[in-house]
Every structure is written in structure tokens, then in C-alpha cells.
Amino acid sequence: GQQLNQSPQSMFIQEGEDVSMNCTSSSIFNTWLWYKQDPGEGPVLLIALYKAGELTSNGRLTAQFGITRKDSFLNISASIPSDVGIYFCAGQRTYKYIFGTGTRLKVLA
Amino acid sequence: NAGVTQTPKFQVLKTGQSMTLQCAQDMNHEYMSWYRQDPGMGLRLIHYSVGAGITDQGEVPNGYNVSRSTTEDFPLRLLSAAPSQTSVYFCASSPGGNYGYTFGSGTRLTVV
Numbered sequence: 001g002q003q004l005n006q007s008p009q010s011m012f013i014q015e016g017e018d019v020s021m022n023c024t025s026s027s028i029f030n031t032w033l034w035y036k037q038d039p040g041e042g043p044v045l046l047i048a049l050y051k052a053g054e055l056t057s058n059g060r061l062t063a064q065f066g067i068t069r070k071d072s073f074l075n076i077s078a079s080i081p082s083d084v085g086i087y088f089c090a091g092q093r094t095y096k097y098i099f100g101t102g103t104r105l106k107v108l109a
Numbered sequence: 110n111a112g113v114t115q116t117p118k119f120q121v122l123k124t125g126q127s128m129t130l131q132c133a134q135d136m137n138h139e140y141m142s143w144y145r146q147d148p149g150m151g152l153r154l155i156h157y158s159v160g161a162g163i164t165d166q167g168e169v170p171n172g173y174n175v176s177r178s179t180t181e182d183f184p185l186r187l188l189s190a191a192p193s194q195t196s197v198y199f200c201a202s203s204p205g206g207n208y209g210y211t212f213g214s215g216t217r218l219t220v221v
Contacts, residue, residue: 003151003168031207042113042199042212043152050207088151092207095140095159096167099152 004089004100012106019076021087021103029091029098032065032072037086037102046087047074081107111135115200115213122190122220130185130216132200140203141183142167142210143175145196152199158183159205190220 006023013019023032031050035043047058049065049072056063060077072089084107089100116131134141142157144167154167158177172194174186183202187194197217201210 003153006151009149031209033209040214042201042214044212045209048207048209090152090209092209095165096154096157097142097210098154098168099144101149101151 004091004098006087006089006100006103008103009101010104010106012108013079015079015081015107015109017079019079019083019105020073021105022071022073023089023091023100024071025091025098026070027091027093028069029093030069031092032063033090033092033097034061034063034072034074035088035090035099037088039085043086043088076105079105079107081109083107113200113202113211113213115198115216117216118214119217120219122187122218124190124192124220126190128187128190130187130198130200130218132183132185132213133181134183134200134202134211135181136202136204136211137180138202138211139180139205140210141177142201142203143173143183143185144199144201145169146199146215147196155185155198187218192220194218195220 037043047063054065086102143155144152156175158164201212
């Protein structure tokens, strides 16, 4: 089955640094979503993107819907310790959401 | 509102046993899905439903059955558990369209 490729797979950063991650697919999606998963919990929706080229922010988070509709990007500015977790992208096609492999973020205080 | 409720939170099964993972939502969402999460594999879609009485297969349906007799409930049945089904299982629901899914807190299943 198809999955979305996320990079990097994991990253360690210092508190206060900016973070960038991306998600790519061989197929076009109509909607891109970004989720965060805390340890022992289910993923929680952070940002939804609905149009190619769209740039949307949610606090320190900014995400973009790629122009080709085959990729998406998430940036976190001025990271803090509670940003630790796994970040998933998801693409929607008709009734299904396909999730990426995840980027595990660890923030060093 | 409770959102999406999954039971049990933890379960250990012996190979060959069957069981049902329960999922209920109180948001009147039409769409519901089951995912499994394995290390390095992200979330993979097992089965999904777009309304009561309607289900379809996802990416990894083998060994699992679902039914959707009501809008609220979407149980996942393991017919004959295998060690390869050791995973964390998430149920999720959505109002449909492109609003994304709300996830439950997961069921951690170990098959020995």
C-alpha cells in the first residue's frame, strides 16, 4: 500500500531552534494534514491545507501545500521542549487518509 | 464530549485467539477508520467506513474484519491472532469531507 515519505525520520535540536520537515508522495492529494503524536496518545490535528500553494500558520507552526500537490512542508519556529513527539503528514484522496512514516522530534533544553 | 473511545487500552493474546477491539464516537461522525502503528512504518489504514452499513478495505486488511451497524460504533475483529499483528491500533472518526480525523488514544496489542 502507498505511504507518504517523510524526512527526516528523526531529529535532535536545541531549544529555540527552527525545525523543518517535509512529506512527499508519488501521487496527487486534494488535502494535506499535519498531526502531532505525544507518547502514549493518538495523533492530534495541527494544520489542514486545502489548496496547492497554500501557506497556513498555527502559532509557531507553518505548513505549506506544495504546488505540485505531491508534497507538503511543516516548519516549527523557536522550538520548545513540549514540541517533542512524532509529526505525521497525511494526504486525502476521496474517502481515505494516507499517513506518512513520521518525523520524530527531540528537543534538547 | 468523550470524542473517540477505544477499549481495551492494553491486551495480550495467544497466537490463534480471536478478539474484538472496540471503538465508539459520540460526535455523530460519518467516517470512521482503523489504523495500525508499527515502529518506522507510520500509520497504516486497515479498514474504513463512510457510514453505517458501509465498509471498505484499506492498505493492510488481511486478518481483520469490521462492521458498522450504527454510526457510533466501529469494532475491529481479529479472527486468528498472529505475532505479526502485534501493534498499536488507533480508531479515528471524521465528519467527512476534508476535515481530517479525530483519533482515539489507542489499543496496544501483543500477540505471543
